[in-house]
Amino acid sequence: MSHIPVGIRQTQKRKTRQALLDAALELLEGQSLSSLGLREVTRAVGIAPTAFYRHFRSTADLGVALVEEALGSLHEMIGTTLAATGDSDERIARTVDLIAVHVGTHAAHVRFIARERHGGVQPVRAAIGEQLDRFAEEVAVELAAHPESKGWSEDDMVMLARLYVDHMVMTASAFLDAEPGNEERVASLARRQMRLVSLGRRHWLD
């Protein structure tokens, strides 16, 4: 009947691999990737250190895999964010709320991206940079579809998209650092900053 199993072996491998990723992500809440030890991760999972090599070449390699996982979960968000209806202020409020929710449900992922974006491991930095570029591209395409973008050059479109993306990352990281109870202050700040950018956008061609 159920002929989807793809083999018990591959399933088990995926499970162990995921356990390694999960354990690493948790360990990374208190340190940077460049100080994360291979033995540390395997110990947390409960397997022998040597088994690590069956899944990743090094901790840097594991880091790159984490980038995919973390920013993959963000790609979904972008669609819903920009598809939000209503006037400008409403859309801004909804976007900020979405960021807050995402930080709540994927805190470790967000922390990892913010931390390693400028972190000490080159391949991981490169992977994050690449993903954020693609991210900005998507945003630019969505923005171009809006009627307010009439007359904008493609270069300026990307300029604005980058500003939005960087501001999103900034805001997400601010939510992370906010002590419980101060989230609304962060949200208010982020909303007003986005509103200011929106105003600039409206008068760009004056």
Add this chain to the structure above:
Amino acid sequence: MSHIPVGIRQTQKRKTRQALLDAALELLEGQSLSSLGLREVTRAVGIAPTAFYRHFRSTADLGVALVEEALGSLHEMIGTTLAATGDSDERIARTVDLIAVHVGTHAAHVRFIARERHGGVQPVRAAIGEQLDRFAEEVAVELAAHPESKGWSEDDMVMLARLYVDHMVMTASAFLDAEPGNEERVASLARRQMRLVSLGRRHWLD
């Protein structure tokens, strides 16, 4: 005659301490603070590992000292930046140039701040956050002096200041990551983003 020396001892200590800071800063170009070893630093300076404790309690402590050094050198810049004359576009261009120059002359400091701002060492993160807050405060005060800020609430003033400060850090880090020859692209992007923010600022009270 020259009775300024404050003692040869204190002078020597300062020199060794500075050597430790310099060596650490250089080592940190290729890794994060949380993976920086005490022995690694002393080895680079050429002193015994135990001598480290005469100057710092731990590498985290050294990191905090580096924050003071790195952001101290930035405090000078803020004055000259905002005191820049000319119209808006001219001031923006001058600001971006100043950032580019600063990144050129203090690359390691900028890298350190960008990397450890969200890094894995809590006390250092806190120190950077505190300094950037004070930084934003200063910018807010300067902005309030401008005539364009008539009618702005203090809260909104800080909101704008934070946007500027975060954008400066973002731009500085972008200059760092730019491969040689692409600096002008980064500068152009930064200028247009600042121009857009300025536009928003002008229409904030509409």
Add this chain to the structure above:
DNA sequence: CAGTTGTGTCAACAAGCGTTCACCGAAACT
């Protein structure tokens, strides 16, 4: 000049690291 202070040294420690190799046993293939 005698006594104190303090930066730096040396040796030693237990513990951790990444990486290697040969090996096991169950799953997958033919």
Add this chain to the structure above:
DNA sequence: AGTTTCGGTGAACGCTTGTTGACACAACTG
């Protein structure tokens, strides 16, 4: 059924790590 494939094991390697205590010797203090 016989063979190959492969995720996981366990021991061992050479090296690095943070921290300790006792000691040297130049710089300060009175």
